[in-house]
Amino acid sequence: MTRMQDWLTNILRWVDSEAGSDHLDTNSRAFNFVRVLPFIALHLACLLVFVTGTSIFAVGFAAAFFFVRMFAITGFYHRYFAHKTFRTSRPVQFLFGLLGASAAQRGPLWWAAHHRHHHQHSDDEKDLHSPHQGGFWWSHIGWFTCDAGFAMDERRVKDWMRFPELRFLNRFDSLVPAFAAVGIYGLGEILAATAPQLGTNGLQLLVWGFFISTVALFHATVSINSLSHVWGKRRFDTGDDSRNNGWLALITLGEGWHNNHHRWPRSVRQGFRWYEIDITWYGLWVLSKLGIIWAMNPIPGHIMEEARQLDKMKRQR
DSSP states (O other), rough: OOHHHHHHHHTTTTTOTTTTTGGGTTTTTBOTTTHHHHHHHHHHHGGHHHHOOOOOOHHHHHHHHHHHHHHHHIIIIEEEIOOSSSOOOOHHHHHHHHHTTTTTTTTTHHHHHHHHHHHHHHTSSOTOHHHHHHHHHHTTTGGGGGGGHHHHOOOGTTOOOOOOOHHHHTTTTTHHHHHHHHHHHHHHHHHHHGGGGGOOOOOHHHHIIIHHHHHHHHHHHHHHHHHTTTSOOOOOOOSOOOBBHHHHHHTTTTTTTTHHHOOOTTTTTOOOTSSOHHHHHHHHHHHTTTTEEEEEOOHHHHHHHHHHHHHHHHHHH
């Protein structure tokens, strides 16, 4: 393709992730500036906070939207779509796929495919976002900006490709955060007219409720790539450098128990001991009691016993 055609294809990929897929260099780790312009703009838009100011309602809305979408990412993008640690109905899987897509972290099938690849090649030369292969900034954000990161290996998600609604959502994933942003702006304008005591408006709620919330959510999520293989403690010898980190577990609703997860990724629960706070697990447990999800994969008894013995050995040292 000519340079102009390449630019136009990358612009089209802002909306249609399958545009020009036959020309995509799946091995390229070069920074693709045109394709990631919306991602850059999302970060720059946070600076509008100096224009809009703040309000208790806007900050509270941002925190709530962060929490809900983080649960969709950790509970469904990760533990459901990537690892199938529980079962649910077709409408529920689409609903949470839609909610996860509003986080602007691509579609559920793309997310699952990359995560499955990560588990197969954790921290080796084929692991696209390992800090031991590309350094902190590459593992945190660089891999997301190249064509190798943009590509999706459909063979890794054959189990999900049979659902046309998930394929559609995955292909046009960027429309979801776009509509969410418009909806949040509209809500802010309605509140400005009907509840002025809240001190918010369309632009302020858009900046806090979408831009800042989404950027914070993205960086919290990818901190598992960049920090959970560097910073923390290793309970299990997993063959990679995955680590448990309580602080990361708090901001990612339980994903920081990463060494546990790499020891037994088929478990719906990542906090293996009672004191390892795993908010995603608590939320999924509630959904199971409501009958929304079922057949949750437990931590096997031999893995729990292994954890207890390893902890006992460390205390005795």
